Amino acid sequence: MTDSFEPTIIGFTCNWCSYRAADLAGTARIKYPPNVRLIRLMCSGRLDPTFVFKALANGADGVIITGCHPGECHYIEQNYKALRRFHLMKRTLQGLGLEPGRVKLIWASAAEGAKFASEITAFVEEIRALGPLHWGKNGSAPSPTVEAVQEKVEVPA
Amino acid sequence: MTEKPKFAMYWAASCGGCEIAVLNIHEKILDVDANFDVVFWPVAMDAKYKDVEAMEDGSILLTLFNGGIRNDENEHIAKLLRKKSKILVAFGSCANEGCIPGLANLSDSREIVHTAFNTISTDNPHEIYPMTSYDVPEGEIHIPKILPVLKTLDQVVDVDYYMPGCPPESHQIAAVIDLVVDVLHGKAELPPKGTVIGAGNSTVCDECKRTRNVKTIKSFQRIWGVAPDPSLCLLEQGIPCNGPATRSGCNARCPTAGAQCIGCYGPAEGVADYGARLISAFASVIDAKDPQEIDRILDGLVDPTGQFYRFNLAGSLLKAAVPAWKAESTHEKEKA
Ligand code: SF4
Ligand code: SF4
Numbered sequence: 119m120t121d122s123f124e125p126t127i128i129g130f131t132c133n134w135c136s137y138r139a140a141d142l143a144g145t146a147r148i149k150y151p152p153n154v155r156l157i158r159l160m161c162s163g164r165l166d167p168t169f170v171f172k173a174l175a176n177g178a179d180g181v182i183i184t185g186c187h188p189g190e191c192h193y194i195e196q197n198y199k200a201l202r203r204f205h206l207m208k209r210t211l212q213g214l215g216l217e218p219g220r221v222k223l224i225w226a227s228a229a230e231g232a233k234f235a236s237e238i239t240a241f242v243e244e245i246r247a248l249g250p251l252h253w254g255k256n257g258s259a260p261s262p263t264v265e266a267v268q269e270k271v272e273v274p275a
Numbered sequence: 276m277t278e279k280p281k282f283a284m285y286w287a288a289s290c291g292g293c294e295i296a297v298l299n300i301h302e303k304i305l306d307v308d309a310n311f312d313v314v315f316w317p318v319a320m321d322a323k324y325k326d327v328e329a330m331e332d333g334s335i336l337l338t339l340f341n342g343g344i345r346n347d348e349n350e351h352i353a354k355l356l357r358k359k360s361k362i363l364v365a366f367g368s369c370a371n372e373g374c375i376p377g378l379a380n381l382s383d384s385r386e387i388v389h390t391a392f393n394t395i396s397t398d399n400p401h402e403i404y405p406m407t408s409y410d411v412p413e414g415e416i417h418i419p420k421i422l423p424v425l426k427t428l429d430q431v432v433d434v435d436y437y438m439p440g441c442p443p444e445s446h447q448i449a450a451v452i453d454l455v456v457d458v459l460h461g462k463a464e465l466p467p468k469g470t471v472i473g474a475g476n477s478t479v480c481d482e483c484k485r486t487r488n489v490k491t492i493k494s495f496q497r498i499w500g501v502a503p504d505p506s507l508c509l510l511e512q513g514i515p516c517n518g519p520a521t522r523s524g525c526n527a528r529c530p531t532a533g534a535q536c537i538g539c540y541g542p543a544e545g546v547a548d549y550g551a552r553l554i555s556a557f558a559s560v561i562d563a564k565d566p567q568e569i570d571r572i573l574d575g576l577v578d579p580t581g582q583f584y585r586f587n588l589a590g591s592l593l594k595a596a597v598p599a600w601k602a603e604s605t606h607e608k609e610k611a
Binding site: 166167168170171172174175188195198199201202203205206207209210212213214215216253254272273 | 381544545546547548550551552554555557558559561563564566569570573576578579580581583591592593594595596597598600
């Protein structure tokens with residue numbers, strides 16, 4: 119079954135570095151697997167752990183968070199905040215039984231298109247090796263009324 | 276005399292504290308009796324499920340449902356009371372978000388049964404477990420079947436109002452009863468469906484009187500290991516206080532008394548995932564940039580999953596941990 123398994127991965131990118139790195143990888147025609155759906159944030163510091171939990175709860179097999187190298191944040195030091203959130207989020211997710219490798223943080227500057235592509239390629243393979251996650255969907259159909267419950271909208275603090 | 280409107284209260288997977296909290300409204304309980312005909316309330320009066328089954332649909336005006344959905348009996352009664360009630364209130368943290376019984380969603384339910392019936396607290400050398408059905412001369416008897424994942428009330432049935440708290444504060448219950456009585460007498464209107472009642476719309480921090488400065492945490496402390504400054508924000512002192520993500524409504528009881536908020540009023544308005552909000556809040560104030568230093572500080576937070584999801588696991592985005600989901604998957608396969 120895992121032979122044909124194509125992981126679904128959500129990638130969060132920073133407008134000023136990793137998103138441009140992805141763009142650069144594209145214009146330079148560097149190939150990387152299409153399993154990653156990129157979401158652009160203004161900064162890795164905008165990454166609310168809610169986004170990651172929502173991705174995992176809704177079928178992502180892995181999540182990759184990318185930001186500017188330490189010391190290079192467009193907003194001075196928000197990437198350090200991302201780093202701290204990432205560490206705490208990872209500990210919390212491990213408490214919920216998630217394999218540590220399913221959520222990853224990497225740094226990539228706007229000039230590092232090739233690095234971005236190779237990191238994504240490596241991550242896709244790591245997730246492929248871990249197999250599907252299917253959080254909460256391991257054969258369980260959601261109860262019929264769940265749809266009827268209005269989805270909560272996160273309001274930033 | 277016209278008939279009084281009917282009232283019911285039920286406990287599913289809960290501790291009974293919500294019931295005590297209702298009785299704790301003192302003489303206000305007489306208002307309940309004066310205005311309602313109590314038709315079903317297992318903790319306070321004798322009633323049979325079949326009596327409820329025989330009632331007309333929608334004939335109970337108000338049902339306060341406390342407890343999470345832990346087994347098929349809870350699920351059956353939740354569905355039954357939904358059908359029979361005009362207004363169904365998820366009452367207390369368990370019904371709202373799973374609460375302490377919801378922490379069982381960290382484990383495989385079979386492991387829970389095993390722990391309960393076959394560990395140091397129970398001498399069970401022959402590994403005898405309760406059977407969910409058994410033939411006796413009079414017929415087959417059943418005990419409820421545990422569900423692999425505890426659910427919140429609104430994950431099972433449609434809920435009209437949410438009343439948080441573990442348990443809801445008595446002054447809040449009294450206020451809600453006043454409101455319902457006013458509605459009955461045409462003096463007030465019901466809030467829109469889905470409203471959180473008997474609580475505030477902001478955070479515990481907002482009600483907390485402690486002084487706040489710029490927070491920078493160099494290490495986390497456990498409350499029993501320190502004598503916290505009585506007037507300074509606890510989180511600022513490195514004591515993991517859940518106030519920033521918790522709904523107001525209790526008048527910041529715990530921080531006022533010198534203990535950290537552990538989150539019994541559940542997520543504040545606009546918080547989609549309680550734990551995620553706290554991860555953001557705590558990580559933002561940690562004073563470190565180096566990964567090793569960050570890890571050293573975080574080692575002081577001994578059980579982050581418990582810290583962030585003590586009350587909210589079943590109601591969170593992820594709802595349960597991997598072992599519970601795995602058990603659920605086997606359960607579904609067995610059913611199929
Ligand atoms: S974090 Fe706790 S102690 Fe600090 S202001 Fe909020 S509720 Fe009060
Ligand atoms: S301070 Fe927090 S834990 Fe204490 S009663 Fe209020 S909401 Fe509950």
